[in-house]
Amino acid sequence: MTDLQTIEEMLEKCLPASDEGYGLLSEAMRYSVLGGGKRLRAIMLIESFRLFSDDRELEKYTAHPFACAIECIHGYSLVHDDLPAMDNDEFRRGALTTHKRYGHAMGILTGDALLNYSMEIVTRAGEELEQNKPDYYMDNMRNFMHAARILFTKAGAFGMIGGQVLDVEGFGDDSRSDREKLEEMCELKTSRLFQAALCCGAVLAGADETAVSLFDDIGRIMGLAFQIRDDILDVTASFAETGKDTGSDAKNNKSTFVSVFGLDRAREYVGELYEELKTMLGKLPGDKSAFETIFDKLFSL
Ligand code: GRG
Numbered sequence: 001m002t003d004l005q006t007i008e009e010m011l012e013k014c015l016p017a018s019d020e021g022y023g024l025l026s027e028a029m030r031y032s033v034l035g036g037g038k039r040l041r042a043i044m045l046i047e048s049f050r051l052f053s054d055d056r057e058l059e060k061y062t063a064h065p066f067a068c069a070i071e072c073i074h075g076y077s078l079v080h081d082d083l084p085a086m087d088n089d090e091f092r093r094g095a096l097t098t099h100k101r102y103g104h105a106m107g108i109l110t111g112d113a114l115l116n117y118s119m120e121i122v123t124r125a126g127e128e129l130e131q132n133k134p135d136y137y138m139d140n141m142r143n144f145m146h147a148a149r150i151l152f153t154k155a156g157a158f159g160m161i162g163g164q165v166l167d168v169e170g171f172g173d174d175s176r177s178d179r180e181k182l183e184e185m186c187e188l189k190t191s192r193l194f195q196a197a198l199c200c201g202a203v204l205a206g207a208d209e210t211a212v213s214l215f216d217d218i219g220r221i222m223g224l225a226f227q228i229r230d231d232i233l234d235v236t237a238s239f240a241e242t243g244k245d246t247g248s249d250a251k252n253n254k255s256t257f258v259s260v261f262g263l264d265r266a267r268e269y270v271g272e273l274y275e276e277l278k279t280m281l282g283k284l285p286g287d288k289s290a291f292e293t294i295f296d297k298l299f300s301l
Helices: 004-014 025-034 040-052 056-081 098-102 104-132 134-154 160-169 178-204 209-236 257-261 263-281 289-299
Strands: none
Touching (some): 004 025, 025 098, 025 104, 040 178, 104 134, 134 178, 209 257, 209 289
């Protein structure tokens, strides 16, 4: 499996140097992205690429920059999610949240900069592919553009940001059950980025539509299981285990899978989704051990 060290080095190299640019912005960008994190999305993007291609040169020019870009997007979403206008959290990854460390305005600007930087990384990678590997460029540009669209759409207004709007603003006049509403929000807010990671990797490697669509389903279920697990940890785990403020959902009066289902049923539900994920993985080709390890670690509660 892609090791954490490799991802850290890639991110380290790809982010602007601390003393570059204006004020403390580059330093705050590095603080927000490099300060720990499981790198799940980057690892899954690269692993889904490897399931369909063993071309390490193509991986370097396409999957690696996309992996950095998705971690920047994930980093920005956490920075903004922690802001006083949203969850108002003080700790993340065992350290002060970005706005607590650099101030509210810089929290907003750092998130903005990271989102924009993700697009800089992807577009720069496209140019580098054209300049350094013109034959690869001709063969792979279509997949590259398709992956870029997937990434930015899944993270956007009709994806992750849309989910955050539902989280912050609620559902208005909507007669569906709490469970249906919660699942819709979670599929947008949490699943979309996992789907982006899995689908981008597969598309960049030239996987066919059936495989990409299966990965889309896997990402959807994974996000659901991940969010339920996060809701469970919010009431059961300590700061030492999560590195962030626990009890945050109750503090913000949020409807969660634990408040809707109760703790036992929420745990059971994660187990059911975990089984579903393993069955879906079985339908993909090749060595899926990296995904099996990730799912075991996350979901065998
Ligand atoms: C602000 C537009 C905008 C979106 C925010 C991601 C998100 C949407 C909100 C985070 C809320 C939250 C805590 C959801 C639970 C799932 C989640 C994304 C947890 C954090 O992801 P990890 O555990 O983080 O992969 P690390 O630190 O390991 O990178």
